[in-house]
Amino acid sequence: MSAPLNPPQLRGLVPLNALTERQWRELRPQLVPQPLLAGQMLFRRGDHARLAYYLLSGALELRDASGGATLLEAGSEASCHPLSPSLPRLHDALAVRDSSLLAIDSATLERQLTWGSTHQDLLLELGREGDSDWLEALLASPLLVRVPPANVRSMLQRLHRVALPAGSQVLREGETGDCCYFLQSGRAEVIRGAGSQQQLLAELEVGACFGEEALLGDCPRNATVTLLEDSVLQRLDREDFIDLLKAPVVDQVSLGEAARLLGGGGQWLDVRLQDEYERAHAPQALNMPLHLLRLKARLLDGEGTYLCYCDSGKRSASAVFMLSQLGYRAYALRDGLDALPALQRDALISETGAGYLARSGGRIERSR
Incomplete structure (x- = not known):
């Protein structure tokens, strides 16, 4: 070859x-x-x-x-x-x-060219300060593809530099989330569970964002992040994150807009717990609970369109943000199932029992 x-x-x-x-x-x-x-x-x-x-x-x-x-x-x-x-x-x-x-x-190629045109001036301006390598990695992440350049510039101005030694636990599972971090230099690992139940979820490299899921879902940290090397982090407070990143990244749609996307080949993605899903779910909806979504997202079709829903809209907003980071096209049902009139909710959540599974490459099968 x-x-x-x-x-x-x-x-x-x-x-x-x-x-x-x-x-x-x-x-x-x-x-x-x-x-x-x-x-x-x-x-x-x-x-x-x-x-x-x-x-x-x-x-x-x-x-x-x-x-x-x-x-x-x-x-x-x-x-x-x-x-x-x-x-x-x-x-x-x-x-x-x-x-x-x-x-x-x-x-x-088009995504690369669009990114270059959008952020070229920003890189030239801030690259003079010696930050071009990590900035380019950050700006190239799917997380920021749909964020307006003005928001990105404001975000960079509100970051707080934090230098920590190897072995530091930056985030701890179960704690309340009040900020997220960007990795400017070094490496980190993401672990869920304790003792014999520990599970390595990911290793983070320069430009990675972590800690954002607790901010979006208004829930405790779902994993522990530990530095593998002496590292420099950039901290972004919760309020700035929500104002500058969540709003432009998390696309929300009405039930009518969701129906139009479904007609074009979209797929319902139920991000509630399995018990909630089995009680009642949308026709042919895939179930990927939010806490497992990062692990299971690789099974989704990279060219597909996913319509996420939950009861309040918070978990689905977090799911859309996460999927956007990973490069998927996803939308959240605005304000969740609870915001729908009773008749619409009952009509949408009309299937019960075991549902559908995603296999590698996005192939969908009925579970047994």
Whole structure:
């Protein structure tokens, strides 16, 4: 298998040449040349695959609907840009010589470019203070993708620097949450339970946010966070977190809007406890209790849309925030089930007993 190309080998490709080193690292698994033999078709007119193709070597023929053909050779100015980028494709693309290409997910590339355009000025301004590495990691997190730049700037101004030695317990399971933290340097581990029941949930690296779940759900800390190295943290108080981050990140929808999203392929996600779910739940709703959501989210479909609900709306708001951090598209039922008129609630929560399970890749099965 070919090794991934490095930035100097790709600096002539547009708009890849506008990406930062960190963005290159995220794209690295996709930067592997793919062979295309003479006579093979790369794509046909009408193709909808969300991929940006770049010709690295060889030559292709692009043929349009009228039969007109254009020869595209590697090294030409045109080969520095994506091939037939409009969707659906306007051309047939046929290799006329043995060739190699890059195929990059268009959605990932667009997200990287949007992030760069949004935060470039902020990085340039604050990078002069020597914080560019951790800031870039922070700003690249899914948590901040939908936060307006003005909110991000205000958030950075309200952070409080905290330096702690390795072994420090920053958060303790069961305590009341009054702030969250961003990891500026060092590493940390997240553990739930005690003694023989301890479970390692995650290891946190530079740019990670932790402690936010207790703020969103107005509930005790659900895990203990311990530093593995001497670390520098940035603390954000609860009030600032809610004002600047929660509001723009947690999308809430009415029952009518939820119905429209369901009609487009959305999925109900019940984040209550299993006993609550089995008593009554929405048709075909998945049950992922909030305290297990971070562990189980990997089973969800990364391209899916999830409509979270609970009784009061607090747990579902926390679930949407968490899923947004992980890069999923999620919405909360505004103010929860309790805010619905009795008839609407009864109509929505109409199934009882065991429900549905998510398998790897987002496949959904009825539980038995």
